Amino acid sequence: MSATIPAPPPPKKVNRIGLDVLPYKGSKTTLCAGCGHNSISERIVEVFYELGIEPWKVAKMSGIGCSSKTPAYFLSQAHGFNSVHGRAPAVSTGALLANKDLIGIVVTGDGDTASIGIGQFIHMLRRNVPLIYIIENNGVYGLTKGQFSATADVGSTQKSGVVNQLTPIDCCLLGIELGATLVARSFSGDKKQLSTILKTCLSHRGLCVVDVISPCVTFNDHVGSTKSYTYVKEHEVPLQDLSYVPYYEEIHVELEEGEAREVTLHDGSLLRLKKLGREYDPTDKLAAIQALHQAEKAQEVLTGILYLEQGRDTLIDMLGLCDEPLASLGEDRLRPSREALEMIMEELR
Amino acid sequence: MSTIDVSPVASQVGGESAYRIVNDFSIQVATVNGSGSQTANNVLMRSIFQMGVPVSGKNLFPSNIAGLPTWFTIRANRHGWIARKKEIDFLVAMNPETAREDVMKLEEGSAVVYDEPLKLNELRGDLHFYPVPFDKLVAPVCPEPKLRKLVRNMIYDGVVAHLLSIDLEEMRKALFKQFGPKKVKAAELNWNAVLAGRQFAMDHLRKTDPFVIERMDKTAGKIIIDGNSAAALGCIFAGCTVVTWYPITPSSSLVETMIGYLKRLRHDKKTGKATYAVVQAEDELAAIGMVIGASWAGARAMTSTSGPGISLMAEFVGLGYYAEVPAVIFDVQRVGPSTGLPTRTMQGDILSNAFLSHGDTKHPLFFPSSPAECFQMAQDAFDFAERFQTPVFVNTDLDLGMNNWMADPFEYPTKPFDRGKVLSKEDLDRLGGFSRYKDVDGDGVAYRTLPGTPHPAAAYFTRGSGHNEKAAYSEREDDYVNNVDRLARKFETMRRYVPKPEVDINPKARIGIICCGTSRWACEESRDQLLREYGIETSYLRLKAFPFTEELSQFIDQHDRVYVVEQNRDAQLLCLMRLECSPERIAKLRSIRYYGGMPLDARTVTDELVAKEGL
Numbered sequence: 001m002s003a004t005i006p007a008p009p010p011p012k013k014v015n016r017i018g019l020d021v022l023p024y025k026g027s028k029t030t031l032c033a034g035c036g037h038n039s040i041s042e043r044i045v046e047v048f049y050e051l052g053i054e055p056w057k058v059a060k061m062s063g064i065g066c067s068s069k070t071p072a073y074f075l076s077q078a079h080g081f082n083s084v085h086g087r088a089p090a091v092s093t094g095a096l097l098a099n100k101d102l103i104g105i106v107v108t109g110d111g112d113t114a115s116i117g118i119g120q121f122i123h124m125l126r127r128n129v130p131l132i133y134i135i136e137n138n139g140v141y142g143l144t145k146g147q148f149s150a151t152a153d154v155g156s157t158q159k160s161g162v163v164n165q166l167t168p169i170d171c172c173l174l175g176i177e178l179g180a181t182l183v184a185r186s187f188s189g190d191k192k193q194l195s196t197i198l199k200t201c202l203s204h205r206g207l208c209v210v211d212v213i214s215p216c217v218t219f220n221d222h223v224g225s226t227k228s229y230t231y232v233k234e235h236e237v238p239l240q241d242l243s244y245v246p247y248y249e250e251i252h253v254e255l256e257e258g259e260a261r262e263v264t265l266h267d268g269s270l271l272r273l274k275k276l277g278r279e280y281d282p283t284d285k286l287a288a289i290q291a292l293h294q295a296e297k298a299q300e301v302l303t304g305i306l307y308l309e310q311g312r313d314t315l316i317d318m319l320g321l322c323d324e325p326l327a328s329l330g331e332d333r334l335r336p337s338r339e340a341l342e343m344i345m346e347e348l349r
Numbered sequence: 350m351s352t353i354d355v356s357p358v359a360s361q362v363g364g365e366s367a368y369r370i371v372n373d374f375s376i377q378v379a380t381v382n383g384s385g386s387q388t389a390n391n392v393l394m395r396s397i398f399q400m401g402v403p404v405s406g407k408n409l410f411p412s413n414i415a416g417l418p419t420w421f422t423i424r425a426n427r428h429g430w431i432a433r434k435k436e437i438d439f440l441v442a443m444n445p446e447t448a449r450e451d452v453m454k455l456e457e458g459s460a461v462v463y464d465e466p467l468k469l470n471e472l473r474g475d476l477h478f479y480p481v482p483f484d485k486l487v488a489p490v491c492p493e494p495k496l497r498k499l500v501r502n503m504i505y506d507g508v509v510a511h512l513l514s515i516d517l518e519e520m521r522k523a524l525f526k527q528f529g530p531k532k533v534k535a536a537e538l539n540w541n542a543v544l545a546g547r548q549f550a551m552d553h554l555r556k557t558d559p560f561v562i563e564r565m566d567k568t569a570g571k572i573i574i575d576g577n578s579a580a581a582l583g584c585i586f587a588g589c590t591v592v593t594w595y596p597i598t599p600s601s602s603l604v605e606t607m608i609g610y611l612k613r614l615r616h617d618k619k620t621g622k623a624t625y626a627v628v629q630a631e632d633e634l635a636a637i638g639m640v641i642g643a644s645w646a647g648a649r650a651m652t653s654t655s656g657p658g659i660s661l662m663a664e665f666v667g668l669g670y671y672a673e674v675p676a677v678i679f680d681v682q683r684v685g686p687s688t689g690l691p692t693r694t695m696q697g698d699i700l701s702n703a704f705l706s707h708g709d710t711k712h713p714l715f716f717p718s719s720p721a722e723c724f725q726m727a728q729d730a731f732d733f734a735e736r737f738q739t740p741v742f743v744n745t746d747l748d749l750g751m752n753n754w755m756a757d758p759f760e761y762p763t764k765p766f767d768r769g770k771v772l773s774k775e776d777l778d779r780l781g782g783f784s785r786y787k788d789v790d791g792d793g794v795a796y797r798t799l800p801g802t803p804h805p806a807a808a809y810f811t812r813g814s815g816h817n818e819k820a821a822y823s824e825r826e827d828d829y830v831n832n833v834d835r836l837a838r839k840f841e842t843m844r845r846y847v848p849k850p851e852v853d854i855n856p857k858a859r860i861g862i863i864c865c866g867t868s869r870w871a872c873e874e875s876r877d878q879l880l881r882e883y884g885i886e887t888s889y890l891r892l893k894a895f896p897f898t899e900e901l902s903q904f905i906d907q908h909d910r911v912y913v914v915e916q917n918r919d920a921q922l923l924c925l926m927r928l929e930c931s932p933e934r935i936a937k938l939r940s941i942r943y944y945g946g947m948p949l950d951a952r953t954v955t956d957e958l959v960a961k962e963g964l
Contacts, residue, residue, distance in 0.1 A: 027821075054803070055808070056801065056803050056804065056805070056807055056808060057801060057803075059800045061642075072822065076808065077805050077808050078800075078808050079798075079799075079800035079801075079807070079808045079811070080808070080809075080811060081642070081810075081811040081812075082810065082811065082812040082813075083641070083642075083811075084664055084665055084668055087634065087635070087638045087665065089635070090630070090637075090639045090641075090642065091638050091639070091642035091645070092642060093628070093639050093642060094591065094638065094643035094644070094645070094646070094648075094650065095643065095645060095646040095800065096646075097591050097642075097643050097648065098590070098591060098642070098643040098645075098646035098647050098648035098650070099647060099648075099800060099801050101801060102646065102800055102801055119631055119632065119634075119635075120631065120635055120638070122631075123630070123631040123635065127628075315628075319623060319626045319627075320621070320622050320623050321623055322617055322620065322622040322623060323620075325647075325801070326591060326625070326626060326643075327590070327643075327646055327647030327648045327799060327801075329590065331765060333624055334588030334589075334590065334615075334624060334649075334766075335586055335587075335588055335766075336585065336586060336615070340614055341582075341586065341759065342761075344582065344610070345758040345759060348572035348573060348574050348758075349570070349571070349573075349758075
């Protein structure tokens, strides 16, 4: 006699904190099929899942635009704030002031950051606010149907044939120049590089600016555009082969002398930058700026970790904030004593 | 000059005045800004205050760092009227640029202390002139020529002290208090200038004017403070943790004073670390954006600005309204945009604040009238913003914010913070989940959670107007209408929580007077003038907040005609009342407006009301 024992369901795959991938996913995307932004959202889901970050510790912030919709498409168990066009830096800064323990991830676009929000972007850089600031850069306004943004290259064309004559704004250059402590550029189509950069950001303490070329399949993927899939694939020059070992894993691979540079990040994780072709020192600010200018001339899209500075004070450090988040302080810590008020009154008599 | 409150004296001495005007006149000091006159003026004001005489000080200053005319007016009034007095009784003319015009504007019988070389006595024969050779007097007491410009002003304090019979010991105390324990040497230098001025006056000036300060006991226990400092203290005692701002006159001193007190009061004794964050933003857009972000994440956050900043904040305030994020915004109102008249006062942002932003938005406003109310309403505003999860405006103005006011000392707050409807991890464990925009309690106020709450059901997605009860994105007609209708219900609930108006019903009165904010002081005095000079009985209602409460309707119903007094051209407060009142009540409303940029005075209200009454 044989009995059929039903096979137990396969064990759910979980990460190191015991969560499956579901809490890391968001609602269904409403962006166009093939939009680069969707790939970036997928990378965020993977990276946060893989590193086992509690979703509730994350604040997902954005401005307005196609890119700014995407925080709804990842980390459903994290608070999200789709704020005002170009103003994600201010809202995110405020959120981090209130609760410095939040992991702030900001998703904006090139219109959001380089045009309407350039003022806020620049001052966020100066403050070194501890945030991961992603610019989903497609050189074009998608939601309003195809106008140039300020990151469009000179000579790039719109679908209608209009040619951009204005100097583009390079958000990475601004980032390096004005105070971001981790600046990277990537391509939405480069899964491995983008994932490694995002992991590195999560291990860094300070402001990370990640400019991701993310083609707009509807309005800026044609011949003549410098932000199309084809163009970026043909012109991308990765600076390094990046790998990342989280702090909670042992490091196995032995390195040959001179083969790669290793950097221990703020949380103890390891970033390994293996050179590809040219020499590049991401801690050399002047060299980084020079490389970006040269790349522009040579019509190259340099990707990888462009700049890394560790140990500089963030806004939270500069303000000397107490250890607990300000938002969690109670009346006993916040309302000065009766004697303090009486003393002030006496001084004013 | 004052025509009333004259107290005759028994004997007339020599050619001196036959009568005396005691503790009821105004002193104006005309100087050049940047000349250090502020110290001399404050010492003069404080000396009178210390003699127990009610005072107010109003600084009329230019938008400029140094070299332009500035006027400081001190009003001493034994009845406690501290509104601006329109007429100047005693002028100290230190500014050659304006001296002529200043003197020509005086009424007959006024007194003038002036710099001798200006020869102002040649201008008119109906004033009491006191020439003082300031340059000659300052040289011996101030050997350092660079300091003479500053010390020179202290000389008039000595002259005026003698002429008005101000107690010299009180002036000495006031001066050393002003300089503080760290600047004793500077205080001594200045004190010598006061003495030199007094000695000169004793030796060379014969008093012919009637104005005198006599000791009273009406200021015992009181303090002198400006509204901005009072508001700053209120924010600190309200537990404000995040302050973001962009400098703008006349609001800057609110945050600057706050920074000073925060350093003193809000650092952990053991670690030295701060329980607050102050960020000077790149503009008002960023300032309010940071407030919205911080409040969303659970901080008590505020910003302080003036009209031009309010305009820049419009989009964010609308987001705060629809996304239901608390925010406390101080608007220290001034006149106009651009270069405008940024150093003049106005109640000019009432309508723009009430409906700031686009779509169907409306916001609660608080109207403090005094430093004590700045202190109290700052605290109320944080409770209110968190209770109703919405931006709250505290509408002060330049007159209240930047001028020195005699005030009752502030009472220590005993009410615990009201942090509103915030669900904790434990609440979520119990409830299993929540709907961010659902009206569970029927008061229009939904429950929120803070980012970082360690619970899988804590998170929600915040966005503007397009969302359903569960905070999911929606462009559906029914979701939108459901939400804005709830927001309207929330606004109705606020009526039960706003500070109630101050009401004084006079059963004999057929006329009512309504005002808000600093118009209070002129209105209170005007009621006295109306009664004594015209026999007009009045009732009075001072609004402390918008939305209005039923007290307003009752007040209008109880009177035949109701005058709404305010400091703007287009009757903004009255317009707001029109939106909320029935046609029968609207028909009773009359408008009295002043909009010249000076603090409102009683005479303007009285004259206008009398004219409108056809008397």
